[in-house]
Amino acid sequence: MSHSKETFNNPILPGFYPDPSICRVGEDYYMVTSSFEYYPGVPLFHSKDLVHWQQLGHVLDRPSQLDLDGTPCSKGIYAATIRHHAGLFYMITTFVVSQTGARRNFYVTAEDPAGDWSDPVWLTDAPGIDTSFFFDDDGRAYVMANRVPPSGQQYPKHMEIWLQQFDIEGKRLIGEKYSLWDGALKNAHAQEGPHIYKKDGYYYLLIAEGGTGFTHAVTVARSISVTGPYESCKSNPILTHRHLGREYAITNVGHADLVESTAGEWWMVCLASRPYGGPYRNLGRETFLVPVEWEDGWPVVNPGKGVVELQSRRPNLPEHRFPAKPACDHFDSGELDDCWNFIRTPRGDFWSLTDRPGFLRLRLKPESIAQPVNPSFVGRRQQHMSFAARTVMEFTPGLDGEAAGVVLLQNHEYMLRFEYTKVRGSSLLRLVERKDGAEQILAAREWSGNKLYFKIEAEQQSYRFQYAALSGQWETLAEDVDGRLLSSDVAGGFVGAYLGLYATSSGMASDNFVDFDWFEYGGRER
Template identity: 70%
Template sequence: MTATFRNPILPGFYPDPSICRVGDDYYLVTSTFEYFPGVPIFHSKDLVHWRQLGHVLDRPSQLDLDGTPASKGIYAPTLRYHNGIFYMITTFVVSQTGERKNFYVTAADPAGPWSDPHWLKDAPGIDPSLFFDDDGRVYYTGNRVPPSGQQYPKHMEIWMQELDLETKQLIGPKHSLWDGAVKQAHAQEGPHLYKINGYYYLLIAEGGTGFTHAVTIARSESITGPYEVCKMNPILTHRHLGQNYPIFNVGHADMVETQNGEWWMVCLASRPYGGPYRNLGRETFLVRMQWENGWPVVNPGKGIVEMESRRPDLPERRWPTQPACDSFDGEQLDLRWNFLRTPRGEYWSLTERPGHLRLKLKPEQLSETANPSFVGRRQQHLSFAARTVMEFAPQREGETAGLVLLQNNDFQFRLEYGIWEGKTRIRLTERRQGEERVLGEQELRAQKLYLKVEAAMQAYSFYFATAAEEWQLLVQDADGTILSSDVAGGFVGAYMGLYASSGGQASDSYADFDWFEYTEIQS
């Protein structure tokens, strides 16, 4: 029986994957947008099982996300290795209409520490990549508006310029390389350049990162072109399969050759459920490819990404499974936890009360483009249960703490305990398009409070208890589609986590969380 693996290899909000191999080790990074730390980095021996080593951008000196709107921030990193040094290059999208700033960082060890950013001057566009040529020269590729102007909406081109590693700046002329395989496909982006058997291959994404996303390729005997377009383009897409197919918006790929001579591609895609809704965001998938007549053929005989496929010809290497329950017993937060924007102020602690995560109430709220007292992790399954236990004694009106599910500042669920109209209550608030609605509440006084959400696909039910496992239903089957970017807009997947707010005022209050548990619910 042929051994197989299951996609996605990184479930949940892990988009724009980039991969490189060093010997028999594989490393992979993904986008993080407004979340901190930025750019998780993973390690694998077999391309199927991955463990997180850390984050590339884990210091405020590397990543200042103050005021960064939802779905802006860190876009599309590329990871490369050359002469003992790892390079990660990416775009920082400052605001909705503001500057796109490209930079790279380096490290001798992929687990870090990584350098502070080397900001590149006069590097327009997004999705930068680096290519190290045989002659020792290094090249930057990215996308930009064509110098001659856009011929249709979102018309972009891929451009290239040499990078001087000594001055850490772009030098020499800019070269226009290619504006895609399909005219008016739009949003030509995500370029990666490779040299294989004497040809330079330019792999890009086209069609936008939604349903019409696609992977296309061109090649040239000269790095500056002209580039010959592959007649089989797009070499990978699912846009022809319809919106009911279980994997869609496939694109933004990177290629890697194994030490055994096999070729594989990582790409982003989504798993819609309950309609064309993608609560988990864009995830990382793996698909086989091979070369025929000088061109790549993706998943020969099928041409699509599958949920289950034959494994790579590599020795299997599993990592220890991560615990479903985080008891907050360590000195550092687990790598799965993130903050909204760069954390400012010492508002969380694992040491003030050992064995607990203490969140101090901050004036900032989840409805703002701010850094609230929030510690979150990704939703990674279509159906799941998440629960926690909290000790919290609100002192005044507006002080709240609890369990939240978040798409962005305008689309979220908040299961909170706090004071409203002078009374302590447990309350579930739905925030949709910036408007808030109380879906359920109950007057309650509790020194210790258990909170739980269970999601059966798009039906999210919320519970509370004052004693372990004595759950009371607060709201059943709330509409979970507000956690999808298809409703909320943007590019990120759903998060869940722990939250404490003083509602815009100063406060000395805090909430202590003893543990947090997340498990998949098998359908």
């Protein structure tokens, strides 16, 4: 897609970065997104121009902040909100313990968002998900989230938004709980993602409705009192793509947050997806930017168009680019790059960048990536519809069941594993498709050797898997492999696809390990 000084390209955060929340401090903009069962939790970004973003790290990067043991796929850390008040950054979020278990709300603080954030402050009697802070100009603070209406649900996924005063010093909720909004539209459901803003004497309550899939939407209401009553905007939903069809270029738009720029412009960040190869969203829910103007006391999203665009007019801010990250990670640093994640909180001393400097070493754990556990896995998001990934590893499987390689992952039930393993005494290079928990070997051949190059190329939903004993001498193991099983539309859940390096001893103790010298990833949209 072309790029000029007048326009920018969406998404501003490509790949699995859902539920964006944004705040401005001076001339700096900060944004966080959801992270679910991945660790570290809550990726944190910084920008000067709203278009170019640099990751500062993660908010929840210590086990004392985030214990994801036993957390099911697509549970864990839900929508986070970031706000700044009186010299302190606040990040508040929901920890969804299990499918039916508690929703526990907590917040952490930091003076420097790039530094260490505090350990969690857990809120009691704070039901629901998608907690948010609002700091009023009279010094009072409030917390809001959603909940089942006290009078009961009148229809499926019927929720309401509640608000309660927050004692900043006492770090607790105080006073009465107010019901702010019990559905702006009669056909709306899954009311969630609330944020409050104050402008020109009105309090504006922005929420997400319709569920985070195809019928997702953004609606708004306003009041002269923070506790209500709120009146619904007559043009709600102020943003949705559900009327555009399932194969429109951008779908399931919703869950938004507003920010006013230093130039006095208003902008909205929101989540949306880019389906390809049909209504399939391997990239998950991504972060987009869209302009907002105010008419008659109400926000109008992208006036004259009313939709999120892949290319849009730039904010009236000086362009501020950050140094481009190299496509290849040579694992020469003492720390993993911010793009890398673990599945759940890493337990055990299973990875190292120092045992063999210049290599990422993964020790074989009995745990398997096909279980809802913390496997020996280090992965990064798929961020493009078409991409190429390459790596080289040194590994010899010693015992039956020992395996290492590259995995394309949606969750522990849906993946493609490109692995070197030993089965009944034979060393094999194979491609395994795991779909709905059932495994099928798509291709295999006997292999012997210690050093192995991998290459995976995706042309939209068509994947090719190649290997080599010597650099550049590629042989094809499988091609035209269907990638749609890596979409949440097939696999379910809320996360996007990952590419990762992994190792396992398949249930048995092992002293074996694998060394990866480098990992390269590059992509394009079409």
